[in-house]
Amino acid sequence: MLGPTFATWLGAILTLVVFSFLFGENPAWRFVEHVYIGFTAAHAISMGWRNIDSLAVKPIANESRLYLLIPCILGVMLYSRFFPRYSWLSRYPMAFLIGCGTGMILKGVMEAQFISQIRASVVPIVFDNGLMEGIGSIVIILGTICVLLYFYFSDPDGVPGLKQIRSFGRFIMMIAFGATFGNAVMGEMTLFIGRLQFLYGEWLNLMKI
C-alpha cells in the first residue's frame, strides 16, 4: 500500500507545484520542470538502448549479422558533432537519414495526400441523402476553390470578381481557424480537468465514478 500512496502524494504535490506557476515563476516550479524533462530524457535513453540491444547488439552477437554494424557506426558518427575537428563526419549519417526519410515520404505522399484528397474534393452535388449532405458538397466545392484562389497571388485584383472570391476563401479559412481554436480550448481544458480529476479522485478521494 505504501507504493501507490506515496506515488499519489508525490503526484499531487508535483501537480500543485506546477499550478503554482499561475502565480508567477518560482524555484519550486522550475525544479519540477527540470525533473520532468530529466525523467523524459532518461526514459528516452532507456527505450533507445532497449532498441539498440534488440535490433543490433543481440543479432550481431548471437546471429553474427555483421552488416548491422553499418547502421551502428553511422549512429556513432552522429556524435562527432560534439568535436569540432571531426564534426564533418556527422554529415554522412545525416545525409543518409534525410535521403531515406525523404524517399520514404515521397513514396506515399502522392497517393495518400494529393490524389486521394483531390478525389475527395470532387464530389457530386446530390440531395438524395438529405439536404445537409447536398449543402455539404456545395460547401466543399466552393470552399476548396475559393481557398485555393486566396493563395493565387499573381494579378490578384485584375480579374473581375476575384477579390470577392478571395474574401470568401478567407472567410472559409477563418471558420476553420475558429474550429481549431475551439478544439485547442477543449484540449487545454481537458489537461486541467485531468489534473483536477487526479487531485479530487485519487488523492483526496472526493469523486465517485
Place this chain on the structure above:
Amino acid sequence: MSVWDKLLSLDRRWIYLILFVVVSYPLLFPIGLPLTVSRETHRVYDYIESLPPESVVVVSFDYSPSSYAEQHPQAVAIMNHLMRKPGVKIICTAFWEQGPMLCEELLESIDTHGKEYGKDYVNLGFVPGGETAMSAFAGDIPKTFPVDHRKNPIDTLPMMADIKTANDIDFFISIAAGSPGVPEIVRQIEGPYKVPFAAGLVAISVPISMPYVQSGQMVGLLAGLRGAAEYEQLLDMKGTATVGMDAISFSHIVVLVFIIISNVAYFLGRHKGGAK
C-alpha cells in the same frame, strides 16, 4: 478608469480562480449533461463491432503523458471494446517511446475478458524512427519487433505466428498526439496496404485530420476527451471521460463568457474613448 478599462485589465488570476471553481463543481457533483455521439465516433465503434472473430487489430499508442488526460480515456475505451470482442487479436505497438509504458498501465487495469497475453493480445513495444519505422513495421513485423515489450522473442508468441506484414492486419487504430501520427500512417500503412484506419486524436489536431475521414482514408476518429466520452456512452461504461464532460462543458461556458465580456468591454471602452 472606467469599468470597461477595469474589466480589460482584470488580473488574470481572477480568471483562473473562477475557472477553478466552475470546473470543480461538476467534478465533485456530477450533473450528467446529455451527450450526442458524433458520426465519426460511431463509425469507429461500428467498424470494431463488425469485426469477425480472428480479426487482427493493431492499436498504436502514439502519445505521451502530456496528453494523457485527453487520450488515455480514448485508449481505455477502445481497448475495452476490443477485449469484449471474442476471437479478435490485439497487437499493441508504439511509435512514441512512452507508448509501451502507457499500454502496460492500461493492460494492468482493464478486464481482458479471458483473453491471454501472447495468444490473444500482445504489447510489441516501441520502435524508433517515426515514419521509417512505420514503413518497416508494415513490411516485416517480426523483423521490426524481434522481441515484445516484455522481452519475449516474437516467435514464441502463438498469435504472431501468422501475422507477418500489414497485409495480415484487419484494422489499424492509432491514439495519436502528433507526429508521427495520422499523416504518416496514411502514407505508409493505410495507403500502400489498404488497411482500414481510425484514430483517437488530441482535440486540436481534429480539424487537420478531418479531410482524411472525408476522403474515406480514415474510417472515423475520436476527438479529444469528448470522443472518449462518446465511445464510453456507446459501450455503456462510465469512465473518466464521461465524468469529465460536465466539467468541459462548464469550462467552455466560462471561456465564452469571458470572450463576450472582453469584446464588449473593448468595443464600449473604445467607443467612450477609453481602451485602445
